[in-house]
Amino acid sequence: xxxxxxxxxxxxxxxxxxxxxxxxxxxxxxxxxxxxxxxxxxxxxxxxxxxxxxxxxxxxxxxxxxxxxxxxxxxxxxxxxxxxxxxxxxxxxxxxxxxxxxxxxxxxxxxxxxxxxxxxxxxxxxxxxxxxxxxxxxxxxxxxxxxxxxxxxxxxxxxxxxxxxxxxxxxxxxxxxxxxxxxxxxxxxxxxxxxxxxxxxxxxxxxxxxxxxxxxxxxxxxxxxxxxxxxxxxxxxxxxxxxxxxxxxxxxxxxxxxxxxxxxxxxxxxxxxxxxxxxxxxxxxxxxxxxxxxxxxxxxxxxxxxxxxxxxxxxxxxxxxxxxxxxxxxxxxxxxxxxxxxxxxxxxxxxxxxxxxxxxxxxxxxxxxxxxxxxxxxxxxxxxxxxxxxxxxxxxxxxxxxxxxxxxxxxxxxxxxxxxxxxxxxxxxxxxxxxxxxxxxxxxxxxxxxxxxxxxxxxxxxxxxxxxxxxxxxxxxxxxxxxxxxxxxxxxxxxxxx
Amino acid sequence: xxxxxxxxxxxxxxxxxxxxxxxxxxxxxxxxxxxxxxxxxxxxxxxxxxxxxxxxxxxxxxxxxxxxxxxxxxxxxxxxxxxxxxxxxxxxxxxxxxxxxxxxxxxxxxxxxxxxxxxxxxxxxxxxxxxxxxxxxxxxxxxxxxxxxxxxxxxxxxxxxxxxxxxxxxxxxxxxxxxxxxxxxxxxxxxxxxxxxxxxxxxxxxxxxxxxxxxxxxxxxxxxxxxxxxxxxxxxxxxxxxxxxxxxxxxxxxxxxxxxxxxxxxxxxxxxxxxxxxxxxxxxxxxxxxxxxxxxxxxxxxxxxxxxxxxxxxxxxxxxxxxxxxxxxxxxxxxxxxxxxxxxxxxxxxxxxxxxxxxxxxxxxxxxxxxxxxxxxxxxxxxxxxxxxxxxxxxxxxxxxxxxxxxxxxxxxxxxxxxxxxxxxxxxxxxxxxxxxxxxxxxxxxxxxxxxxxxxxxxxxxxxx
Numbered sequence: 001x002x003x004x005x006x007x008x009x010x011x012x013x014x015x016x017x018x019x020x021x022x023x024x025x026x027x028x029x030x031x032x033x034x035x036x037x038x039x040x041x042x043x044x045x046x047x048x049x050x051x052x053x054x055x056x057x058x059x060x061x062x063x064x065x066x067x068x069x070x071x072x073x074x075x076x077x078x079x080x081x082x083x084x085x086x087x088x089x090x091x092x093x094x095x096x097x098x099x100x101x102x103x104x105x106x107x108x109x110x111x112x113x114x115x116x117x118x119x120x121x122x123x124x125x126x127x128x129x130x131x132x133x134x135x136x137x138x139x140x141x142x143x144x145x146x147x148x149x150x151x152x153x154x155x156x157x158x159x160x161x162x163x164x165x166x167x168x169x170x171x172x173x174x175x176x177x178x179x180x181x182x183x184x185x186x187x188x189x190x191x192x193x194x195x196x197x198x199x200x201x202x203x204x205x206x207x208x209x210x211x212x213x214x215x216x217x218x219x220x221x222x223x224x225x226x227x228x229x230x231x232x233x234x235x236x237x238x239x240x241x242x243x244x245x246x247x248x249x250x251x252x253x254x255x256x257x258x259x260x261x262x263x264x265x266x267x268x269x270x271x272x273x274x275x276x277x278x279x280x281x282x283x284x285x286x287x288x289x290x291x292x293x294x295x296x297x298x299x300x301x302x303x304x305x306x307x308x309x310x311x312x313x314x315x316x317x318x319x320x321x322x323x324x325x326x327x328x329x330x331x332x333x334x335x336x337x338x339x340x341x342x343x344x345x346x347x348x349x350x351x352x353x354x355x356x357x358x359x360x361x362x363x364x365x366x367x368x369x370x371x372x373x374x375x376x377x378x379x380x381x382x383x384x385x386x387x388x389x390x391x392x393x394x395x396x397x398x399x400x401x402x403x404x405x406x407x408x409x410x411x412x413x414x415x416x417x418x419x420x421x422x423x424x425x426x427x428x429x430x431x432x433x434x435x436x437x438x439x440x441x442x443x444x445x446x447x448x449x450x451x452x453x454x455x456x457x458x459x460x461x462x463x464x465x466x467x468x469x470x471x472x473x474x475x476x477x478x479x480x481x482x483x484x485x486x487x488x489x490x491x492x493x494x495x496x497x498x
Numbered sequence: 499x500x501x502x503x504x505x506x507x508x509x510x511x512x513x514x515x516x517x518x519x520x521x522x523x524x525x526x527x528x529x530x531x532x533x534x535x536x537x538x539x540x541x542x543x544x545x546x547x548x549x550x551x552x553x554x555x556x557x558x559x560x561x562x563x564x565x566x567x568x569x570x571x572x573x574x575x576x577x578x579x580x581x582x583x584x585x586x587x588x589x590x591x592x593x594x595x596x597x598x599x600x601x602x603x604x605x606x607x608x609x610x611x612x613x614x615x616x617x618x619x620x621x622x623x624x625x626x627x628x629x630x631x632x633x634x635x636x637x638x639x640x641x642x643x644x645x646x647x648x649x650x651x652x653x654x655x656x657x658x659x660x661x662x663x664x665x666x667x668x669x670x671x672x673x674x675x676x677x678x679x680x681x682x683x684x685x686x687x688x689x690x691x692x693x694x695x696x697x698x699x700x701x702x703x704x705x706x707x708x709x710x711x712x713x714x715x716x717x718x719x720x721x722x723x724x725x726x727x728x729x730x731x732x733x734x735x736x737x738x739x740x741x742x743x744x745x746x747x748x749x750x751x752x753x754x755x756x757x758x759x760x761x762x763x764x765x766x767x768x769x770x771x772x773x774x775x776x777x778x779x780x781x782x783x784x785x786x787x788x789x790x791x792x793x794x795x796x797x798x799x800x801x802x803x804x805x806x807x808x809x810x811x812x813x814x815x816x817x818x819x820x821x822x823x824x825x826x827x828x829x830x831x832x833x834x835x836x837x838x839x840x841x842x843x844x845x846x847x848x849x850x851x852x853x854x855x856x857x858x859x860x861x862x863x864x865x866x867x868x869x870x871x872x873x874x875x876x877x878x879x880x881x882x883x884x885x886x887x888x889x890x891x892x893x894x895x896x897x898x899x900x901x902x903x904x905x906x907x908x909x910x911x912x913x914x915x916x917x918x919x920x921x922x923x924x925x926x927x928x929x930x931x932x933x934x935x936x937x938x939x940x941x942x943x944x945x946x947x948x949x950x951x952x953x954x955x956x957x958x959x960x961x962x963x
Contacts, residue, residue, distance in 0.1 A: 022743075033755065036759065036762070040762045040765075043765070043766065044765075047769070047772065048772070050772070051772035051774045051775060054772070054774070054775055054778070055774055055778070058778050069789065069790075073790075084790040085790065085793075087787055088787070088788070088789055088790045088793070089790075099787050118617075122592070122610075122612065122613065122615075122620075123613070123614075126774055138608070139608050139609065139613070140606060140608075141606070141610065141613065141773075142772065142773050142774060143606075143770070143773035143776075143838075144592075144770075145761075145764075145765070145770065145842055145845050145846070145873070146588075146589030146592035146593045146873055146876070147588070147589055147761070147845075147846055147849060147866070147872065147873060148761045148764075148765065149589075149592040149612075150587075150588060150589055150591065150592055150628075151757055151758060151761050151862070152758060153758065153761075153762070154755075154758035154759055154761070154762050158758065162754060163750070163754065163755070166746075166750055166754075170743065170746060174739060174743060177739075178739075181737075181738070181739050263738075264738070264739045264742055264743075265643065265647070265738060265739075265742055266516070268742055268746060269516045269517070269520070269640060270516075272520075272636055272640070272746075273516075273520060273523075276633060276636070279621075280527075280621075280622075280624060280629075280632075280633070281523075281527065283618060283621040283622035284527060284530070284531065284622045284623075284624050285530075285622075286618055286622055287618050287619050287621075287622025287623060288530065288531075288534045288622070290618065290619070291534065291538070291619070298541075298542070298545050299595065299596070299608075299609035299611075300542065300545040300546050300549050300576060300595070300596065300609070301545060301549070302609075303549060303574050303596055303609070304548075304549040304552055307552075307553070307556060307574070308552075311556065365614075369614050369616075372614075372615075372616040372618070372619065373616050375616065375618060376616035376617045376618035376619070379618045380617075380618075385621075386617060386618060386621055389617055389621065390617050393617065400614075400616060400617070441790075
């Protein structure tokens with residue numbers, strides 16, 4: 001007696017599964033969670049984009065106000081309008097450098113950003129750049145409700161990583177164990193069909209409905225969230241491919257468990273244990289281990305060092321200034337003026353010295369951050385749930401690496417601004433001291449505020465971002481293949497006797 | 499009678515290796531997460547104490563200087579970890595731990611522990627409370643399913659009910675067995691260990707004891723309602739498959755989906771303004787460096803306030819102006835930043851009220867409030883630090899204003915003044931002082947407990963062999 005062909009089995013199962021309300025209930029819930037996740041993240045990013053736009057407008061208004069004041073302070077001193085203090089005077093180059101150079105470094109979101117919130121709810125998307133803030137900017141952030149941060153955001157990546165496998169496993173467990181729980185497995189086993197073909201056909205039928213539905217739901221969710229599907233097509237295609245491979249991975253895991261032909265209770269129990277291990281157990285253990293092996297440098301210690309070094313610099317101020325001025329051939333003849341410099345000019349020498357002294361600590365923080373990112377990247381290969389989250393964040397442009405790039409470029413931008421403004425400030429040392437009896441309200445050693453370059457984030461091209469995800473995609477594909485193969489190998493014989 | 503029945507059910511539970519080991523595994527994770535968080539907090543608190551002492555020394559020993567310069571130098575204040583943060587760190591990993599209390603600025607609290615966390619660290623950060631509220635339902639439902647649905651499937655439940663005088667006794671003993679196993683392994687050990695470690699660290703007091711007791715009660719109550727729901731669903735479902743699917747669905751809904759959905763809903767219904775906008779608003783309305791035009795307005799106001807005609811009659815014009823602007827900034831900060839924080843509290847209140855949709859939300863909000871790690875408690879620190887800052891800056895400005903300084907005259911002061919400023923010290927408020935935002939959550943937890951108990955009693959009354 002020849003058994004049915006796999007194709008026929010599959011076609012029959014496909015029709016049966018397609019008629020089940022359970023399938024459509026689960027797919028509907030998964031689709032709804034995708035839509036909510038994408039919309040939720042899009043709302044966050046839209047609010048952040050609006051905040052960046054407001055910051056741009058505020059900056060423009062601030063600079064326009066400085067320019068207007070610079071023009072007004074060209075007026076002669078009168079009884080009602082005396083000389084303006086240097087820190088209020090945009091025509092005094094020293095005052096200008098400290099109190100009027102206030103620029104923004106902005107990190108705009110990518111079109112594909114609703115894919116994952118990543119670090120966008122935690123890390124700042126705007127950094128205020130002033131010339132004399134050590135290392136570019138203060139350790140600021142955009143306040144989000146900490147309760148929400150602790151809970152985690154319901155984004156598309158969450159729906160894909162956490163909810164999709166649960167839905168899929170629920171379908172597998174309830175569909176494949178039906179005969180076992182109804183004591184009909186003996187009947188099936190008595191037919192001319194092997195367990196591999198029978199289980200495989202049913203799993204394949206579930207996947208044949210679920211995979212296209214999931215991909216469509218994802219595209220629809222992103223479309224609803226306002227993602228320009230054409231512009232972000234590459235990233236979205238890879239995200240969809242990742243999702244499909246992730247579903248295959250879980251199918252392989254399910255097949256491995258279902259090879260024992262358990263009842264629904266046992267199957268769901270095992271699935272829950274594996275799911276919990278991959279989503280929380282392993283990340284928790286990994287994070288704890290990494291924290292023990294490579295603890296973060298103490299932020300409190302950094303505050304202490306900042307204060308200590310600030311005091312040291314203050315105590316050695318005149319010596320540092322004299323040395324700095326003497327080192328410069330153009331300033332050397334005016335070394336006697338080093339101790340009588342105004343606050344802003346002093347800062348142009350003292351801040352680089354502060355940075356030099358704090359650099360080892362700062363590097364320790366940066367190095368630790370880089371190591372942690374490296375560990376997380378490697379851990380992503382061992383823990384697929386983490387890998388998917390990281391890959392989605394990379395495709396969305398909300399990954400820690402893009403944030404780090406943004407911060408590094410913000411620092412370079414500050415150095416560039418210093419390169420433009422500080423020479424003008426320091427050149428004043430060579431000029432004759434201003435007369436106490438000024439004729440104009442402003443000092444006018446800076447005719448008008450400088451037109452400083454604006455910050456523009458140089459982003460990696462989309463292809464490079466996608467390229468960064470491909471090794472993981474390939475690896476996940478291999479894992480899925482391995483799990484499916486193990487599952488198929490284990491599904492050798494009917495286990496009708498418990 | 500019930501005691502021996504519960505013991506029997508516990509024995510049955512222990513025989514089901516899958517359910518029992520899942521419970522043990524979660525209990526181990528709870529203890530490991532407690533150890534990791536409590537260890538980190540102990541290290542961090544020791545650092546904070548050491549640097550706070552150094553800050554005090556620096557403040558007193560800053561030497562002779564202009565009092566306003568001293569107000570700029572000021573100190574950094576550090577927030578100690580809440581005593582129960584090992585059980586539920588709540589918002590702590592996502593709020594700043596230190597603030598610079600300088601003149602003119604109500605600075606943000608900086609150095610959030612999770613600010614630069616990698617994805618592994620963020621996903622892998624789980625507290626005992628998060629594990630119990632998030633994964634407790636899965637385990638409790640699995641235990642309930644093991645005790646009830648499988649008994650029904652095998653037919654042993656019918657036999658037991660037929661032989662029992664009171665079927666409610668059997669149902670009650672199953673619920674008690676599930677609850678006592680879950681609470682006994684998930685809540686009790688970690689609560690006791692927390693008390694022991696607090697005792698060793700010298701932080702054990704009446705309030706801490708009370709908080710720990712309330713936390714344990716809240717978590718135990720949560721597990722009790724889950725046990726009742728698990729038993730009730732297992733009894734009511736047509737068969738074991740349905741029971742399991744239903745319980746899985748409830749876990750996903752209660753513990754995974756609804757808390758995050760609720761958080762998103764809260765953000766949508768009561769959105770927070772951007773904190774950048776808040777900072778910009780504060781800088782516009784209370785600038786640390788004001789314009790020459792503002793100077794003129796300030797002087798007019800000072801002349802009016804002092805009741806003199808000439809600027810020269812104000813002993814220390816610069817200090818008087820600084821004081822004027824400082825006090826103006828206080829009103830601005832209270833209005834703008836206070837309003838912003840009020841909105842955060844209002845979000846938390848709404849989230850707590852959404853505890854009526856899911857017991858997990860109710861348990862989460864109750865736990866962080868009782869542990870003293872929710873935003874209300876964080877704000878208490880912010881307000882305490884801000885009050886200290888204002889007193890310090892006002893004292894410095896007052897000293898300046900009391901001394902004449904015109905033209906080339908300069909007033910300075912030294913350690914005699916600096917040491918008159920008391921050392922910054924923070925004590926967390928007692929339990930109940932800041933619980934108003936979480937009140938709806940406590941009510942919701944009781945509501946769920948009542949509903950679950952009612953459901954269980956009603957179903958057990960209807961049971962027939």
